[in-house]
Amino acid sequence: MTLQIGNIALENRLFVAPMAGVTDRPFRMLCRELGAGYAVSEMVTSRKELWGTLKTSRRANHDGEPGPISVQIAGTDADMMSEAAQYNIERGAQIIDINMGCPAKKVCNKWAGSALMRDEPLALEIVEAVVKAAAPHDVPVTLKMRTGWSEDQRNAVTLARRFEQAGVQMLTVHGRTREQGYKGFAEYDTIAAVKAAVRIPVVANGDITSPEKARDVLALTGADAVMVGRAAQGRPWIFREIAHFLATGTHLAPPLVVEVRRLMLDHLQEHYALYGDYSGVRTARKHIGWYVRALPGGEAFRGAMNAIEDCDKQLRAVAGFFDTLATRMDRIPHASDDAVEPTDEQAADALA
Numbered sequence: 001m002t003l004q005i006g007n008i009a010l011e012n013r014l015f016v017a018p019m020a021g022v023t024d025r026p027f028r029m030l031c032r033e034l035g036a037g038y039a040v041s042e043m044v045t046s047r048k049e050l051w052g053t054l055k056t057s058r059r060a061n062h063d064g065e066p067g068p069i070s071v072q073i074a075g076t077d078a079d080m081m082s083e084a085a086q087y088n089i090e091r092g093a094q095i096i097d098i099n100m101g102c103p104a105k106k107v108c109n110k111w112a113g114s115a116l117m118r119d120e121p122l123a124l125e126i127v128e129a130v131v132k133a134a135a136p137h138d139v140p141v142t143l144k145m146r147t148g149w150s151e152d153q154r155n156a157v158t159l160a161r162r163f164e165q166a167g168v169q170m171l172t173v174h175g176r177t178r179e180q181g182y183k184g185f186a187e188y189d190t191i192a193a194v195k196a197a198v199r200i201p202v203v204a205n206g207d208i209t210s211p212e213k214a215r216d217v218l219a220l221t222g223a224d225a226v227m228v229g230r231a232a233q234g235r236p237w238i239f240r241e242i243a244h245f246l247a248t249g250t251h252l253a254p255p256l257v258v259e260v261r262r263l264m265l266d267h268l269q270e271h272y273a274l275y276g277d278y279s280g281v282r283t284a285r286k287h288i289g290w291y292v293r294a295l296p297g298g299e300a301f302r303g304a305m306n307a308i309e310d311c312d313k314q315l316r317a318v319a320g321f322f323d324t325l326a327t328r329m330d331r332i333p334h335a336s337d338d339a340v341e342p343t344d345e346q347a348a349d350a351l352a
Contacts, residue, residue, distance in 0.1 A: 003037075003201055003224055005095060006140030006169045008068045010225075012037035014214075014239045015172075017205060017229030018072045018097070018144070021283075025061050026270035030263065031232060032066055035239030038225075039070070040097050040144075046075025046084035058274060062092050072144070074099035076116070078129035085133040085141075096134050098127060098168075100145040114146045114178035117155060124162050131167035144172040144205070147190040151177060160194045160202075168200065172227055175206035182230075191221040203227050210238075210335075211245030218246075234290025235335055236263070254331045261322035264291055265315060272311045281311045288318060294333060295325060 003010045016023060016031045016039035028039035042059045050056050062069050071093040073084040085096045100116045100123060116123045131141045143163055148154035160171055173194050175186030186206030195202040204223035208214050209231040217226055232238050237255050244252040255263075267287065272280035285305050292298035301321050308314045 010037045013225035015227040017227045030267050031236045034237045035243045041071045043072050043074045043099050046080040068094040070095040072097040072099050078125045081126050082129040082133040085130045089137050096141050098143040118149050127166045140169040142170040143168050146174050149178050157193050157197050160198050164198045164200050170201045172203035188220045195222045211242045214242045257326040277311050281314050
């Protein structure tokens, strides 16, 4: 089943959530290879003085990435957000996504991300400016938000109607308030209410950790698609597992150990190529940790990774770990359906 955003047809209704420090180009491309129909970039700031930094240039790197290229932008000033949309469109963005979902304090303290939901006139002004900037290029604008700021300030439905009227062509709703962060459980009644209130596609996000959960959330909300964030960390094949289950009602076998070895080594090499040796070996540690966390010997191996500061050595260590694992089992163990709890660093940075 395909989904349309403006003039762009997506491959399916399984999306990768934008997560700062996670959904860079190598990770997005890996998820697309393994069944995701759509992936949104890490957040790109609207602050012009930061566009030339190495961090932003990496986030804006789409070399070899299959379309559609979707870039998420964040900020608090309508004119700056308009310029950011234009800047990223000139660099290949085919869809612009507005961030009104990030709960991180360092973002919300500047009244960006989900903090914008507390200032409805400003939120609408930003949307109108970004839509106006993107329209001449025939680039659709989408938006990701939460259910509201707090339990007694759930205004997602009100904002959804206004955003649709302003020209937003798809909405993603994370089923938590900003106040919740990533604690507790996502609720889906608000997402269902948003879906009932608008005619544009609505995407459900939050705690989608298994094929069964994806099926249930689609049924509960009536949403047009689901967006997976933390559950894809170290388990990018979750998208093909969900797709298979939705199509057949049966479970796909877990991936072979030798396949995961190949996927992981390819991922690491692409990661090193993007970040360089010094940053690459260090930023790869979190991905390695996610891949091995539920595997026999995984915790000890993850600890050993922190002492390796050379890409080649890191690559050989990972290959050796999976070679040893392959002598003990053919397939990766079934994943737990429990939601993955973020570390403090993830909670500060992740946007899903």
